[in-house]
Amino acid sequence: MEIRQIKYFMEVARREHVTEAANALHVAQSAVSRQIAKLEEELGVALFIREGRVVRLTPIGKVFLEQMERAMNRFDDAQRIIEEYTDPERGTIHIGFPSSVAAYILPTALSRFRRDYPNVKFELKQGSYYEIINSVVKGEVNMAMVGPVPADHPKVAGTILFTEKIAALVPAGHHLADRTAVTLNDLRNDPFVMFPEGYVLRDMTEEACRQSGFRPNVSFEGKDMDAIKGLVSAGLGVSLVPEITLIDSLPRATVQVPIKEPDMGRTVGLIVPRDRELLPTEELFHGFAQAFFDRLERFQN
Known part of the structure; x- marks a missing residue:
C-alpha cells in the first residue's frame, strides 16, 4: 500500500468521480483507475461501486476512508512536528470554531497572539458546534475553541478559558x-x-x-x-x-x-484530542490562550 494510492483513493471518494479526481490531482484518469485497482487487489475487497466514471463507496470503502483520513492526518502531523521542532514560532496552527466565537472571542485571541508570534500561520475551520468537536476527534484539526466546553467527552479534553x-x-x-x-x-x-x-x-x-x-x-x-x-x-x-x-x-x-x-x-474554552499530543506551535497557542484570558478576566473583575 503506497501513500500515492491512498491519496488517489481519498480524492475519488470525496468527488465520487474518477475524471474529476484525476483533474484535481493533475494526473491521467487511467493512472488513478490503475492505482485504485491495485489497492483493491492488495486489500482483497471492492472499495467502490462503479457506474461508469461515477463511483460510490462500498460499506467497507466507507470504513477504509474513515481510517485513512485519520492515518493521513497523523502523517501530516508527523511532517509538521519535524518542521516545527526546531522553531515552533514559525509553525501552522489548525483551529476549529463555531460561529458563536467567530465575531469577537477568537479574533481577539488570534490578534494578540500574532503580536507576540508574527510568523505563526493559522488555518481556520468553521462549522457547527458538534461538527467542530467531530473534526477534533477525526484529526482534521487538533484544537478548537468552543462554547460550551464539553464535559466528560470520551475523546476530547477541554480547558475552560472563561x-x-x-x-x-x-x-x-x-x-x-x-x-x-x-x-x-x-x-x-x-x-x-x-x-x-x-x-x-x-x-x-x-x-x-x-x-x-x-x-x-x-x-x-x-x-x-x-x-x-x-x-x-x-x-x-x-x-x-x-x-x-x-x-x-x-x-x-x-x-x-x-x-x-x-x-x-x-463556558468557553479550548478542546484537544485525548489520544494525540498537540504539535509544538499548537502547544504555544494553547498556553498563550489560557494566560491571555486569565489576565483579561482579572482585569475585567
Missing part, C-alpha cells in the same frame, strides 16, 4: 425592551428565533425553556449568529444569545436584556 452569561435579544419595540432584567418565563408567549435543530445553542435554549415550564414557539431559524441577530432586528421574534457576541455588534433596532432567572451561562 464563563459568560446568556442574554435575551429583543426587538427595540418589544414590551420588555425597557426592563433592566427579565425572567425566561416573561418570554414564554413570544416567538423565538433559534438556530436549527442539532446546534448547541438551540439545545441550551430549549432546555432552559423546559426548565421554566414551557416549550418555545420557534418562528424562524438561522444558521449563524448574524442571521439570528438580523431576524430579531426585523422584529420576527426574540432570541437567547451569548453576551459576548453582542460586544461591539448590537444590531440596530434591538435591545439586549439580562436574564435574571434561570441563571443562564456557558
Whole structure:
C-alpha cells in the first residue's frame, strides 16, 4: 500500500468521480483507475461501486476512508512536528470554531497572539458546534475553541478559558425592551428565533425553556449568529444569545436584556484530542490562550 494510492483513493471518494479526481490531482484518469485497482487487489475487497466514471463507496470503502483520513492526518502531523521542532514560532496552527466565537472571542485571541508570534500561520475551520468537536476527534484539526466546553467527552479534553452569561435579544419595540432584567418565563408567549435543530445553542435554549415550564414557539431559524441577530432586528421574534457576541455588534433596532432567572451561562474554552499530543506551535497557542484570558478576566473583575 503506497501513500500515492491512498491519496488517489481519498480524492475519488470525496468527488465520487474518477475524471474529476484525476483533474484535481493533475494526473491521467487511467493512472488513478490503475492505482485504485491495485489497492483493491492488495486489500482483497471492492472499495467502490462503479457506474461508469461515477463511483460510490462500498460499506467497507466507507470504513477504509474513515481510517485513512485519520492515518493521513497523523502523517501530516508527523511532517509538521519535524518542521516545527526546531522553531515552533514559525509553525501552522489548525483551529476549529463555531460561529458563536467567530465575531469577537477568537479574533481577539488570534490578534494578540500574532503580536507576540508574527510568523505563526493559522488555518481556520468553521462549522457547527458538534461538527467542530467531530473534526477534533477525526484529526482534521487538533484544537478548537468552543462554547460550551464539553464535559466528560470520551475523546476530547477541554480547558475552560472563561464563563459568560446568556442574554435575551429583543426587538427595540418589544414590551420588555425597557426592563433592566427579565425572567425566561416573561418570554414564554413570544416567538423565538433559534438556530436549527442539532446546534448547541438551540439545545441550551430549549432546555432552559423546559426548565421554566414551557416549550418555545420557534418562528424562524438561522444558521449563524448574524442571521439570528438580523431576524430579531426585523422584529420576527426574540432570541437567547451569548453576551459576548453582542460586544461591539448590537444590531440596530434591538435591545439586549439580562436574564435574571434561570441563571443562564456557558463556558468557553479550548478542546484537544485525548489520544494525540498537540504539535509544538499548537502547544504555544494553547498556553498563550489560557494566560491571555486569565489576565483579561482579572482585569475585567
